[in-house]
Structures are given as C-alpha cells and as structure tokens.
Amino acid sequence: GENVEQHPSTLSVQEGDSAVIKCTYSDSASNYFPWYKQELGKRPQLIIDIRSNVGEKKDQRIAVTLNKTAKHFSLHITETQPEDSAVYFCAASTGGADGLTFGKGTHLIIQP
C-alpha cells in the first residue's frame, strides 16, 4: 500500500517568513495530493490540493508543488501569520478503496 513520509515534524518560523513542508509518497499510482490544516481541538480542513496532471497550484499565500518523477510534493506558505499556527497533514490517494494515506503531520509554529 501507499506510504507517505512528511518532514519536518515541527517547524518554527518568524511571522512574515515563509514555511515549507515536504512529503514523499511511495505508490506511483497516486494521483491526488491534498493538504489539511488542523487547529488545536478542531477537525482537519482542506486548504489546498493538487492532482497529478499539474505541477504547481497557488491560492493566495499558499502553494503546492508536485514532482511526480521524484514522488514528492511540498506545501509553501508565504508571509506567515499567527493564524497559520496549526498541524498540517499531507495525504496521497490512488482513488481506490484505500482512501487517503496521511503523513504524520507538521506542527507549524509562527513566532511573533
């Protein structure tokens, strides 16, 4: 089955700086890569996703890049703000019965 590795487990950045979280996946058949944000005590919520026919996608301060050859994808957050502090999860899916396979999560801390 699919295996997703996520790094780093904790990331601390100064407010206004950029943050990058990286994930690798093992199954070359995976073709859907969402990113979820989970604030303390709340449910995971989708913030951006990318499909395998696209190399990059942006939504305001958030962007995701995908390298299918290397089987890795990354989340980029620019101009970080205190409300960006949360745990971020990457995931991969082949679209089959295995659903989404998640990484272990990255605790992003924005320092004022």
Added chain:
Amino acid sequence: ETGVTQTPRHLVMGMTNKKSLKCEQHLGHNAMYWYKQSAKKPLELMFVYSLEERVENNSVPSRFSPECPNSSHLFLHLHTLQPEDSALYLCASSQSLANTEAFFGQGTRLTVV
C-alpha cells in the same frame, strides 16, 4: 459547519462496555470513512463505505464494528476495547472514492479506562 456531524464529542468507557459512535453527513456524498487519530501517529484509515457498501479492510481489530444503514449515516460500534484504543475518532465523507475532497467531522475523543 462542514456538514459532517459526530456524536458524542467525548466518550469515556470501561473495557467491558459497549458503545457506539455516530456520524451524519448532509452533503449528499456517496463515500464515508472512519479514521483514528492518535498522538504522534498519522491519521489511520479504519473503514471505507461507498454507496453504503463496505470496502473490505482487514487490518482493524474485530472489537471495532462499522455500520452504514444509509448513505447519510455511519456508525462505529465498540466493544471490549483496550486502553490503547483511546484516541480521536474522525468520520469523513467525500463525493466519491475517486480523489475528491474529504470533509471531516469534529471527531469523538474516546478514552478507554
């Protein structure tokens, strides 16, 4: 409100108890999921239902038993659990199995004593 509601929000149960977790979605989705979220571990997929049919998943202990009576409701029946089963149990739904956004409920925080 994402349209996926879970009850109860918190549950404490003894190892000999039987309890059930409930999930309801009002999004018209065809696929529903149970995930387990433990500290320091990735979200673990437990069960998948598509069009009310369970997609086989053999890696979950039999003390967890899912039920999907219709496309809007999903249950997780619990019996003779162990303390290591304490975790946040998240329900999610998506339009279909095929690579569509999963909407999560707020979860049930389960503590087994």
